[in-house]
Amino acid sequence: MSLLTVAAMIGVAGCSQGAESPDSTAGQNVVATTSCASKGELTMWERSGGNKEMVDMLVAAWNAKNPDCKVKLTYIPHTEMVGKIAQGIASGQVPDLMGMDLIYAPQFEKANQLVDLTDRIKSWPELATASKGHMTVATYEDHLYGVPLYADxxxxxxxxxxxxxxxxxxxxxxxxxxxxxxxxxxxxxxxxxxxxxxxxxxxxxxxxxxxxxxxxxxxxxxxxxxxxxxxxxxxxxxxxxxxxxxxxxxxxxxxxxxxxxxxxxxxxxxxxxxxxxxxxxxxxxxxxxxxxxxxxxxxxxxxxxxxxxxxxIGGDLVVVPKGSKRVSDSVNFMKFLLSDEVQVEVYAKALNLTTRSDMADNKYFKAEPLVQDVAKALTVGRTxxxxxxxxxxxxxxxxxxxxxxxxxxxxxxxxxxxxxxxxxxxxxxxxx
Known part of the structure; x- marks a missing residue:
């Protein structure tokens, strides 16, 4: 299925979606934390073929800290992911949050099929040093739709x-x-x-x-x-x-x-x-x-x-599909990913690139020159x-x-x- 076909599908789905859940429209006065906003399992989709080891570790770290709102992670075959998202939006069967190959984000943003998170996250200081390539494609017409999940x-x-x-x-x-x-x-x-x-x-x-x-x-x-x-x-x-x-x-x-x-x-x-x-x-x-x-x-x-x-600069964003009923928890998961502790003790400890440039100067990278060498690519990278x-x-x-x-x-x-x-x-x- 081509993305042009998918765009048409999700555009139609958007017309029939109706009002968002109360949670997804309550962004302006919600202060994000790195913990649960409500109880109950969160569902998350992520594509196969990406950095599975890193995503598994991030979810495990969240689940260990937040046993009352654990993330249930499902991997979708990479070649099926875009169509699966479109079908889910059309039927109203969407996950609470999802990882998305960053390169496809602008098309879904334009089609109005991701939750606009601007009012919730625009003031976060962590975004000042978040991967520029990721944040470029997470932005459409000055509105923000996600944050980096991992960087390649x-x-x-x-x-x-x-x-x-x-x-x-x-x-x-x-x-x-x-x-x-x-x-x-x-x-x-x-x-x-x-x-x-x-x-x-x-x-x-x-x-x-x-x-x-x-x-x-x-x-x-x-x-x-x-x-x-x-x-x-x-x-x-x-x-x-x-x-x-x-x-x-x-x-x-x-x-x-x-x-x-x-x-x-x-x-x-x-x-x-x-x-x-x-x-x-x-x-x-x-x-x-x-x-x-x-x-x-x-x-x-x-x-x-x-x-x-x-x-x-490749990798994935974490975004929230239209129709999610757990936007506040999904945003808190994003805040968790960008936190100093997770950047160092999960990303860097596993020798994966941090998604914030100011977190690259850490004890784990200093002990591993090859990671320091590959991190230099962020300075000349583009998406x-x-x-x-x-x-x-x-x-x-x-x-x-x-x-x-x-x-x-x-x-x-x-x-x-x-x-x-x-x-x-x-x-x-x-x-x-």
Missing amino acids: VSALFYNKDLFKKAGLDPDKPPTSLPELRADADKITALGGDIKGYYLPGNCAGCNIFTVGPLMWASGAKIEAAGPGDEPLVGDGVKQVLQFERDMVKAGNVHDGDRTENGETFHLQFGSGKVGMMGTGNFNITLARQQNPSMKFGIALLPGMTPNTNASF PYTLTFFEQINSPQGPWLKMLQRAYYTGDDLDTVIADAKKSMKEIAAKS
Whole structure:
């Protein structure tokens, strides 16, 4: 189901929804706490395929503190989440709160299907340092609809053991794409099943997370924000496509990478067979679990010229769907997530990124340099803002992935490849 179809569904649902519950309209004079506002179980939906370990810990921490209003957490398959939300709103069967892939929030905000929390949360001091990428998409026409649930940022992970074997300095990761290519060539030359680079060939989301920042760092703009906006602008688009095509031709990626649809993306770096890879902060723990003896480092994703960098800030928001009867408790759960104690003793202790920048200076991160390194990506990160992200970028049949696959695996003229994708993106954005 496309998000355009979903938007139409939830727009109709909004017309038939009727008045909100008394709790959901009583925001102005309610003071949020980190405890129960009322008794009884809270229902929460969250997508699968995200940072389940982190969400489970957050819910467990809330439940331990608030036994009278525990959160019952249900995971919905990622590919079904948007449709499930739309159907729930249409039928009036919604959870009290939910985690939402942050990139889809603007479309639901525009369709008036999330509870406007502005009066309840706008004065919170914690929002001043909350992840800017999250808060950008949590805001629609100056109204606030949610807060960060967890943050994922993309960065360049590199295998120090393979760097050393290839005669490279393990403490000097590449600072530009030409340097990355040169390093990858040397690592691939080690032979066997070792490759210098990893490129997910059939995963639109993986590529916007890891290849998109290479374009941003090279001065490009990718998505069309809305009708009339121009996508795929700047020389960096073609430069990065040519870079990736050359990496494939040079044999710097495994042949099997071409079929990667995201299911095993998170397991690639920990295999020890990849020299460098754009991936996320979640891979620190995963790689260590997979390959405890492997030494690795983290750097910022580079652009064409030295010391130009970018990152994709992803993750989830926690929001309240229209029809929720437990808005005050849901808001208190948000306050709990942003509290100093939870930021440090739950997020940071588990070596997950804090969602407030002022909480990054903590004892757990100081003891773990890799988390400090990946946290630097927050300073150069961005989150696309468009009402048609799925159709333009994330759809397996969308113009973004089609463009990338033609660039990576065919000899088609790149100017034509880009022009075709640009045309499709503009047509999609014109319908928003």
